Amino acid sequence: MRRPHIYIYATLFALAAALLAPHPLTAALAVAATALWGEWLLLWIYSMRWPLEPHREKARIGGYLAAYDPRRKVYHILWKAEPTRSEFGIAAAQTIHEMFASLALNPSEYIAVVQQEKDRYIRFSTKIPDESRISHVESVLRTYFVLQGDLWVSGKIKPRRWIYYAAAAPLLFGLFNPVFLLIAALLIYHAHNIRKWYREAELFFSFEAVSTKRDIGTSRQSLETFAGAEAAAIAKMEKWAVVFTPRPEAAVEKEFGKAYESPVEKRGVVVKLHKTSQLLERMLKHDERPIYMQVFGSQDLATQLEIRIDPLANVLFWVPKGAYMTKALSHDLARIPIFYGGKLMSSGRKLFVGYDRFSRPVEIDIDSMPTSHSVILGPSGMGKSWAAATLLKRLVESHEDLKIVVIDPHGDYVPLAKLVGARVFEVPKYIPPISQLKNNRYLHMLLMEFGLAQPGADGAGEAEAAVKAMAKVAGVELPHEAHVTGVGHIVWDLRPLKHDAAAQAFFVSLILLWYLTQWGARPHAEKVETAIVVDEAALLLHSAKITETGLVTNTVLTLIRQLSMGGRKYGFALWIIAQLARHVPEDIVENAGFVLQLGGTTRALKKSLEVLALDRYDYEYLRSATTPRETVGGAASAGSRPYAMGVLYLSPRDLKYHVKIPLEPLLKEAV
Ligand SMILES: Nc1ncnc2c1ncn2[C@@H]1O[C@H](COP(=O)(O)OP(=O)(O)OP(=O)(O)O)[C@@H](O)[C@H]1O
Numbered sequence: 185m186r187r188p189h190i191y192i193y194a195t196l197f198a199l200a201a202a203l204l205a206p207h208p209l210t211a212a213l214a215v216a217a218t219a220l221w222g223e224w225l226l227l228w229i230y231s232m233r234w235p236l237e238p239h240r241e242k243a244r245i246g247g248y249l250a251a252y253d254p255r256r257k258v259y260h261i262l263w264k265a266e267p268t269r270s271e272f273g274i275a276a277a278q279t280i281h282e283m284f285a286s287l288a289l290n291p292s293e294y295i296a297v298v299q300q301e302k303d304r305y306i307r308f309s310t311k312i313p314d315e316s317r318i319s320h321v322e323s324v325l326r327t328y329f330v331l332q333g334d335l336w337v338s339g340k341i342k343p344r345r346w347i348y349y350a351a352a353a354p355l356l357f358g359l360f361n362p363v364f365l366l367i368a369a370l371l372i373y374h375a376h377n378i379r380k381w382y383r384e385a386e387l388f389f390s391f392e393a394v395s396t397k398r399d400i401g402t403s404r405q406s407l408e409t410f411a412g413a414e415a416a417a418i419a420k421m422e423k424w425a426v427v428f429t430p431r432p433e434a435a436v437e438k439e440f441g442k443a444y445e446s447p448v449e450k451r452g453v454v455v456k457l458h459k460t461s462q463l464l465e466r467m468l469k470h471d472e473r474p475i476y477m478q479v480f481g482s483q484d485l486a487t488q489l490e491i492r493i494d495p496l497a498n499v500l501f502w503v504p505k506g507a508y509m510t511k512a513l514s515h516d517l518a519r520i521p522i523f524y525g526g527k528l529m530s531s532g533r534k535l536f537v538g539y540d541r542f543s544r545p546v547e548i549d550i551d552s553m554p555t556s557h558s559v560i561l562g563p564s565g566m567g568k569s570w571a572a573a574t575l576l577k578r579l580v581e582s583h584e585d586l587k588i589v590v591i592d593p594h595g596d597y598v599p600l601a602k603l604v605g606a607r608v609f610e611v612p613k614y615i616p617p618i619s620q621l622k623n624n625r626y627l628h629m630l631l632m633e634f635g636l637a638q639p640g641a642d643g644a645g646e647a648e649a650a651v652k653a654m655a656k657v658a659g660v661e662l663p664h665e666a667h668v669t670g671v672g673h674i675v676w677d678l679r680p681l682k683h684d685a686a687a688q689a690f691f692v693s694l695i696l697l698w699y700l701t702q703w704g705a706r707p708h709a710e711k712v713e714t715a716i717v718v719d720e721a722a723l724l725l726h727s728a729k730i731t732e733t734g735l736v737t738n739t740v741l742t743l744i745r746q747l748s749m750g751g752r753k754y755g756f757a758l759w760i761i762a763q764l765a766r767h768v769p770e771d772i773v774e775n776a777g778f779v780l781q782l783g784g785t786t787r788a789l790k791k792s793l794e795v796l797a798l799d800r801y802d803y804e805y806l807r808s809a810t811t812p813r814e815t816v817g818g819a820a821s822a823g824s825r826p827y828a829m830g831v832l833y834l835s836p837r838d839l840k841y842h843v844k845i846p847l848e849p850l851l852k853e854a855v
């Protein structure tokens with residue numbers, strides 16, 4: 185059995201033979217071919233212009249909504265799906281195999297993973313409407329994907345009537361050879377069936393290209409060589425899908441049997457024997473299962489999979505049939521980016537971060553973060569501040585309801601303030617209205633940590649005196665309490681304190697403490713209203729202590745833990761920026777909503793490797809990172825825009841992207 189085209193060509197050939205060499209034999213062949221395969225021929229002709237798919241009806245299987253193909257008696261159950269992990273190429277092989285093994289599909293059950301622009305879907309197809317089986321499949325899938333069910337897809341437009349005229353065309357030849365009258369009648373019958381059983385594909389799933397190879401390499405080595413490259417090429421497609429099903433043991437045995445039983449003298453047999461033994465060895469050595477798979481796409485792809493434009497691709501996608509599919513092993517599914525590029529499923533507000541390695545845009549859903557704090561890490565000069573300022577600019581430009589507050593020790597965000605119209609408060613000339621914090625326990629504790637207060641004596645005036653004393657460092661006699669509510673975006677510029685690390689640490693902590701206590705006292709909010717950014721967060725570690733449980737902590741860190749790890753219900757998002765993973769307490773990095781790790785040297789990444797569980801591929805990507813300056817320099821890239829390179833992690837799942845973040849040149853030029 186081969187792909188349907190061979191039948192189409194055979195039919196065309198038989199028709200031509202009957203026309204050119206009229207003879208009872210050619211006539212009989214032409215009639216037989218038309219009867220058997222005339223439908224494929226017409227489908228093929230029609231689909232060149234308008235892709236067709238089988239007509240489907242809504243059916244209920246217990247609690248599940250199914251798309252039922254009444255002609256083939258196949259139920260399709262669809263979910264919207266986002267992978268809960270981010271694995272790619274050969275690294276994904278083990279997980280995919282494990283998923284395949286736990287699904288334990290029958291030979292008449294099929295799984296399809298579909299990527300359609302930004303959305304991903306999973307389809308389970310079966311002939312048996314058994315709710316408990318579907319729910320089992322669903323529960324297995326749920327360990328790998330977040331699923332949303334009850335999807336329904338089917339085109340509504342019937343094939344156009346001209347399919348009858350096409351079918352009737354052989355009538356013209358009826359003048360020369362009456363057998364064509366019979367052939368036309370058969371084709372008209374097929375056309376009638378096509379109008380009854382097919383619909384024009386709606387924009388939703390419809391594929392133009394399908395893999396044409398029947399066998400892919402049996403050697404594990406070729407899989408290891410090609411998996412990453414093929415997955416990358418497929419990831420770049422606007423849409424793709426893979427359908428897979430187990431290949432019955434009997435079919436495999438038969439193939440082996442045939443090879444072994446043939447007389448060995450022939451060269452072809454030796455090749456076959458060699459291949460089957462390789463296949464067997466690969467299966468045993470790597471615990472792989474024989475499968476059938478078919479890859480669909482939106483364009484040609486010249487890899488081992490040989491994906492080619494084919495008018496029948498869409499029909500084949502909905503009519504799974506082992507016979508049309510590629511023989512492969514379960515690990516070969518790693519050639520398709522099944523687990524790459526998941527995202528959080530929600531319709532919240534999005535922040536565009538950059539492009540992944542396949543130039544697909546990567547977005548953060550700012551309302552779906554499980555915790556309200558995030559961390560940006562990267563050695564000096566890799567573009568943390570620039571990237572953060574770029575993200576903030578995008579954030580406020582696309583979401584008018586969002587305000588930003590930046591605590592800026594180096595004045596890196598002053599250009600941003602100009603661009604987005606933020607108030608710049610020079611510290612310590614201006615400070616937050618701390619007189620609102622009378623008798624605040626945390627404020628008192630902070631003062632104690634900096635040796636600015638006596639234990640027990642938390643009377644009024646204590647804080648004012650302490651601030652005044654600290655402000656002297658920068659030659660400021662009398663700090664003003666700034667009006668910070670209702671003034672829009674704010675940048676706290678701490679440059680006047682740059683020569684005194686302790687004073688800088690004190691004011692950074694004080695400002696953050698002020699915001700955290702303010703937000704902590706508010707009624708709960710579900711939506712992020714303000715993004716608070718602390719650059720150079722190492723300053724927050726001033727006089728931090730290590731508790732018996734190994735937690736690095738002080739007053740501000742305690743507040744961060746209480747407010748941002750306790751939930752995202754306070755309506756703010758805190759972004760913590762630091763050079764090294766060492767500069768932020770480990771638990772804060774581990775719990776972050778997102779972590780953006782920019783590239784750097786082996787030494788700078790040492791701690792990140794451990795805390796962020798970077799794998800070899802992440803590490804290599806980060807090591808290859810260039811500085812923003814390099815990305816703009818050089819004659820070859822004249823006029824190119826600067827970007828920063830990093831690994832982006834999204835919580836609560838292990839979603840990981842290798843991103844390039846385009847940086848906003850205006851944020852540097854304005855300095
Ligand atoms: N006008 C400019 N044009 C191009 N590149 C620039 C310009 N100004 C600075 N850079 C480059 O941008 C990078 C600095 O970016 P940024 O200030 O965001 O670094 P950072 O990671 O925050 O470092 P630090 O930890 O020291 O604050 C450096 O590589 C620098 O060479």
Ligand SMILES: [Mg+2]
Pocket residue numbers: 568569570594596719
């Ligand atoms: Mg910086």
